[in-house]
Amino acid sequence: MPANNKRVRSGWVALGVLVTVAIITLCLRWYELSTLAVNHQAIRGWLDGDGLYTYRDPGTQTGTTLPPALAILLTPLALLPLHGAGWLLALAGTAALLLVALIVAGPVARRHGQRRTPFVLGVAALALLAEPVRAVIGLGRPELLIVALVAVDLVALRRAARIRHRALAGIPALRRLPISRRWSRPGTSHPGAAHQGTSRPGITRPRPGPFRRIWTGGSWAGLGTGLAVTFSATSLLFVIYLVITRQRRAAGTALATAAAVILAALLVAPAETLAWYGTTMWELDRPAPISDPGNQSLAGVMARLYGFPAPPVLVWFSFGILLLAVGLIRARSAHTEGDEVAAFTLVGLTVAVTGPASTAAESLWMLPAVLILADTGLRRHRSARLPRQARLAGTWYLVAAAFGYLTVVATPAWSLVWNVPAATMILLVNILPSRHASPPLATTSPTRRRAAIPLPRGG
Template identity: 35%
Template sequence: MRGGGQARELLGVPARPRDTVARLALAAAVGLAVWVVSHHVPYPSYKDWFDLRVYQGAVGWWLDGQPLYAFDLDRTGYGFTYPPFAALLMTPLAALTYAQAAAVYTTVNVTLVALLTAAFVVPLARRRGWTPWLAVALAVPVVLLMEPVRETIGFGQVNLLLGGLVAADVLALRRGWRWAGVGTGLAIAVKLTPAVFVLYLVLTRQWRAAGVATGTAVLTALLAFVVSPQTSVQFWGTTLWETGRVGELDQISNQSLMGTVARLAHPGEPDRVLWAVLVLAAVVVGMQRAVRAHRAGDLLTGVTLVGLVSCLASPVSWTHHLYWLVPAVAVLVDVAAGAPVAGRALGGRPRVAARLAGVGAVLVTTSLGIGTLWFYGDPGRNQPHQTGLLGALGEETYVLFMVVLLLVLPVRAAVRTPAAAPAPDDVLAVR
C-alpha cells in the first residue's frame, strides 16, 4: 500500500473511505462467526484437553515404571498410541500440573496457528496489494474457528506441531539448508502418518532431504529403543497394529477412506481390499498432482496435496487430524483473488476457475466452522449410521471435501511476490 495520494486497496476495496467500511464489515463478520461457533455448533470445541490428559497421564505412568501402552485414562479405554519417541518428547509434561500443561499447550498451538497462517496469507496479501497485517489479523480468527484447528486446541493434540515441522522443512529447502528433512523426520517420530512426505521428497528428487528425513526418523526410533527396549518392542510389534485402541473404525469422526469403507460395511467388517484399492488410487493421484505442483513452483499446493493424501490413507483420521484442509482453503482464496492457474483452467476460462475457487473456499470454511459433520451423528462409539442417501453423504462430508480437493485443488502458476517492506519469507507460497 503506497502513500502520495495514490488510491489504496484493502481486500479489493479501492478508496480510503471505503477501506474503513470494509474493515468494519470484515471485523463484524469475524465477530459474528465467533459468536455463532461459540454458541450454536452441534459439537462444542471445548474438550477439556482430553488428549493432553492422556499424554500427561501416560508419561507419568511410564516414568513410574509402568508399561507405557498399558495406560488407560480413567478407564475410558483411551491410552497412549504414538511411537515411544513421542513419549520421550512429552516427559516434561509429568513435571507440570494439569492447568500448567494446558496453558503451555494452548499457547504453543495458538502461536503455531498465527505463524502458519501468516506464512500462507502474507504472500497472498502482498500480491493482491492488501495490508498484510490486517489480512493476517482477519485470517487467524477464521482459522481458529475451523474444526481441525479448534479441536486440536480443545483436545490438546499435536497436529499443528506436525504441520509446523513440515513447514520448517519447506523453508529449509527453499533456503538450501543442509538440515532440511529433519522436521519431517521428527514429525514421523511423533506420528507415523507424515511418512508420506518422504515419498513426496523422493518423487520430486529432493534426495538429500529424503535421506535426512528417513535418517532422523530411524535415529529417533533407535534412541527410544536404547532408553526403553521393551516399550519399543511393544509398540512396533503389537500396539502399532491395534487400530481399535483409538476407537471404532466406523465412528463418524473417523474421516478417512477406511472410515468410509467401515461405515458402508457396518455392522459387518470393512472390506480391506476395497480400502487398499482406494488408498492406492489416492496416493497415485495425489502424488502425481503434488509433483506437478512442485514443478510449477507452487510449494503450498504440493505440500497440501501430500497432507490430504496422508489424511485419506491413514486408517484413522479424526476430524482434528484434518489440518491440511486449512492451507487448501488458502490456495482457493488465492485463486479466487486472481492468482494465475498453471495449464488451461476449465478450458482457458480463468474467471470461471476463480469463481469456483471462491465458492469452494467459502463452502469448506463455513462447513468446518459450523461443524457440518455433526448434524449427521455424534463422535461416540457404537453409533447408528444414516440410512438415506443425503444422510450417508453427510457422514462423509470431510472425506468428500478431501477427495474433491485431491482431484481439483488448483496448481498455481509461478508468480513473484512484489518486494515491499521487509517481512517474513514466503515460506509456502508460489515462488
C-alpha cells in the same frame, strides 16, 4: 500522528491476545482435554514404573497413541496438573499456527499487494475458529506442532530453489569463482549486485560462516519432516513425496533425522520403543473404533457403509491405493509448476484420506487448501488478461473456498453422518489447483532456455 498509530496498534494487539485467550478457554472447556488426560495418565504411570501402553481409560477403555519420541518430549507436562499442561500445549499450538500462517499466507499477501503482518494475523484468526484447530487445542493433541514441523521445511525448500535459480541466471564467470572470492573481491558486493548497479568499490564483505550458509541455502530441508515422522508415522508419506520429486537431499536428511531420533528413543526407552513399533502402532482401533462417525477417513467411511467394525481390507486397499496415487501424482505436478505449498497440502490431504483414522485433528490440511482456493479464485477473477471463462472459473474457486471454510468451521452431527468432511477431502485431492506464481523448479539440464523470471517468489 505516529504516537497515535502506535497506540492503535497496541490496542489491536491487546484485543487480539484477549480474544485468543478467550477462544482457547472455550476450547478447553468444550473438549475437556480428553485426549491429553489419557496421555497424561499414561505418562505418569510410565514414570511410576508401569508400561506406557498398558494404561487404559476406565470409562472409554482407550489407550495412549503417543510414539516413544513424542512421549519423551511431553514427559515434563506430566509433572504439571492437567489444566496447566493443557494451557502450555495450547499456547505452543497457537504459536505453531502463527508460524504456519506466516509460511503459507505470507507469499499470498505479497502477491496481492497486502501488508504481510495484518494478512497473516487475519488468516491465523480465521484458522483458529476452524473445527480442526479447536479440536487440537481442546483435546490437547500435538498435531499443530507436527504440521508446523512439516511447514518449516517449506522455507528450506524455497531457499534451496532460490539458490538454484540464481545459479542458473547468474554470471557464468562469477559462478566459477571460489566462494571466498565471490564475497570478498574489492569492487563487488554480492552476486546479484551487477544486475542492480549497487556495487561499491573498496568495500569487502566477509565470507558468511558455515551455519549461515546452511541456513540461507536451505540445506537443512527435511529436518522438520524427519522429526514429524517420529511423532506421526503417517508423515512418512511426505518423505515419499520428496523421493518421487527427486529432492533426494531433503529426503535423505528426513530419513537420517528420523533414524537418529528413533535410535535415541530406543536408548532412552527400549521397551516402549520396541512395543510401539512392534505391536501398538498397528492397533488401528486403539484410540477409537474405525467405524466411529468421527473417523472421516476412507476406512471409516467404508466401515460405516458396510456396517462392519472395520472396512473390507481388499476394497479399502484398492481405493486407498488409487487415492494415494492420485494425490502423489498431483503433488508432483504442483511441485513441477513451482507451488510447493499446494504440493505439501495435497500430500497432507492424501494422508488424512487414506490413513486408517482421520478425525477433526488430522484434517488440518483442509485449511491451507481453502487458502489456495481463495488465492486462485481472486487471481483469476481480477486478471484482465484471462478470458471470460477463466475468470468465471475463478468465481467458482471462490465459492469452493467459502464452502470448504464453512465445512471446517461448522461440523454438525449430520455432516459426520453424511461423511461431508471425508467427501470434501477426497474432492480436494482431485481438484485442488496449483498456482503458477513462480517458474518451474530447475529439474532439467541448464542447456535449455532459462526462465524469464529467474527468482521464485514463493508458493
